[in-house]
Amino acid sequence: MTNAEMAAADGATIKSGAFGGIVLMERAGGAVADAALARFAAAARVHVLCGPGNNGGDGYVAARILAGKGLSVRLYALAPPKPGTDAALAAETWAGPVGGLDAFAPDPADLAIDAVFGAGFSGALPDPVQSALARAVDRRCPVLAVDLPSGVNGDTGQGAGAVACAATVTFYRRKPGHLLYPGRALCGETIVAEIGVRAARPTATFENAPDLWRGALPRPGADTHKYARGAVAVFSGPRHGTGASRLAALAAQRAGAGAVTILGHPNALDIHAAHVTSIMLRAWGDDPMAALGTLKGIGAVVLGPGFGDLPLARSLAAAIVDDKGPALVLDADGITAFADDASGLFDAARVRDEPALVLTPHAGEFARLFPDLAADAAAGKLAMARAAAERAGAVVVLKGPDTVIAAPDGRAAVNANATPALATAGSGDVLAGAVAGLAAQGMPAFEAACAAVWLHGEAGRASGPLAIAEDLIAALPAHLSKLV
The missing domain is CATH 3.40.1190.20 (Ribokinase)
Structure with missing residues (x-):
């Protein structure tokens, strides 16, 4: 699904009254936590990097769940979520400290969860984000991306400053950016999680198979x-x-x-x-x-x-x-x-x-x-x-x-x-x-x-x-x- 189609599907799912946006966010964050536990269970520490939008909200949920499982979790935010949003509700459930991205200092034995920006982002990444992600690469810390690696646009696959991730968790459907270069090369293993979204209309974009x-x-x-x-x-x-x-x-x-x-x-x-x-x-x-x-x-x-x-x-x-x-x-x-x-x-x-x-x-x-x-x-x-x-x-x-x-x-x-x-x-x-x-x-x-x-x-x-x-x-x- 394109970014617009995915946004419409999210909106239609919420409008149907089946559940609210915070439930979708809880399910998405849970899917990220599941992927972290399944593929990076041996990580000494988990560093969760959150943005101010819905992608960051997924990160707050994943951090809370992983901490509840007994993992050592540290959370860093580019900026706080806007008050009254689902991301703000998710952030309120995180009981631990929140550091700035400049405090992110991973080791090779750790895991970094990139929940800064999602599929709709385009343009150059802010310097604090680029620097934090570059540190993960320099220190050989594997990165698990939420939706798409930060900086990769979901419609085009283009992404200045994005780094290669070990795996990416996306929701309901892949975006074109998971298959188009350079995005495809940056996503690592792409995991598509079912979180209860239902399409508003049929898509016209397919993976060729x-x-x-x-x-x-x-x-x-x-x-x-x-x-x-x-x-x-x-x-x-x-x-x-x-x-x-x-x-x-x-x-x-x-x-x-x-x-x-x-x-x-x-x-x-x-x-x-x-x-x-x-x-x-x-x-x-x-x-x-x-x-x-x-x-x-x-x-x-x-x-x-x-x-x-x-x-x-x-x-x-x-x-x-x-x-x-x-x-x-x-x-x-x-x-x-x-x-x-x-x-x-x-x-x-x-x-x-x-x-x-x-x-x-x-x-x-x-x-x-x-x-x-x-x-x-x-x-x-x-x-x-x-x-x-x-x-x-x-x-x-x-x-x-x-x-x-x-x-x-x-x-x-x-x-x-x-x-x-x-x-x-x-x-x-x-x-x-x-x-x-x-x-x-x-x-x-x-x-x-x-x-x-x-x-x-x-x-x-x-x-x-x-x-x-x-x-x-x-x-x-x-x-x-x-x-x-």
Whole structure:
């Protein structure tokens, strides 16, 4: 849930009359205390750092409970809670002394609980907070964060001055900041505690996992033939630029497409023929669009990997989208071809009832296609991807260690299973092909993109840290077959 959605859920829960805000705070503080006892039971002392808001209120509750369990607890506050708030009520239940943050002096055998700021904080941390957290790091004292490490924004994952924590306890639902970098790297183990909150409305933000799209996976019947399993066309570039398109074609095939054709530059087909057997080959001749039209039952097209000819890529992409025919996965050169103006492509894509254009940019390509969105870094990756998807009428796969998949209707998924194994030449071509292979079998574009990104991550994990793109292709079927 975003910060606003979580605040609405808290408010709706309280408004329902089931219990008041102080009860939620008691439950949240209890969950923090439980995590401290379960994971840091051997701590010599527990230092609780509290802010003036609700996050600090959770800290006061946790401190009281831990002290009641017989632990040595010391509490430090940035400022007292505002009178009349739930945090002030929680603070009144703490019977011990309250020191300033400057008095915080941990040892490696201790535990620090960071309850200073929560998910809604943005900007630079006050100096006393930065100094206190830095002392915990310098003295190798593990930190347990409440909701999010102080300084990390729940919507964006951004956080100046935040420190890496051993674990983080959040409540009811993760925030995007638990999955987006740098927040993900700072949270440590993320524990989601159930405290009785009930959602005010459904969320449109998800962690990318099979439960999100498994029901849409194609499941061929016993009487299925190769074209019913989905046909994919991959446009290929010149003679010495064929490898990327071949990777995409093989990935589409391994993602389940029954018939995959490389539409190749006429003087490059012999190169392809030396490398592939079950992939069909067709020269595009004088009219690549006409050559595409001669192929049977094409459900998805990949354009861009190793293509080279940017003006031709531009005209082909526009024609495919205008024709309202197969889904189009636009990657690499296909994206760069529209760097100066993509408005016509986007106008055509938005006419479709369901998105049939999938864009798969990395950060640099995204900046070329959406320079104004990329310039607003403070908005965060999730907001950028959402805005781009709405503008383009397309599913946008904004790649990276925390890939975001966004749909024009506002849905978005953050992927969390990527590994450094995916940082290898050709990895993006494999992803583009996998998206097309699933889309060609009738999977909706958003679900196809989410599934391909997750399977791509699993293939990277299975292939090991020294994987190359070909290894990723080979690993796809094992993980896909577990789900169908």
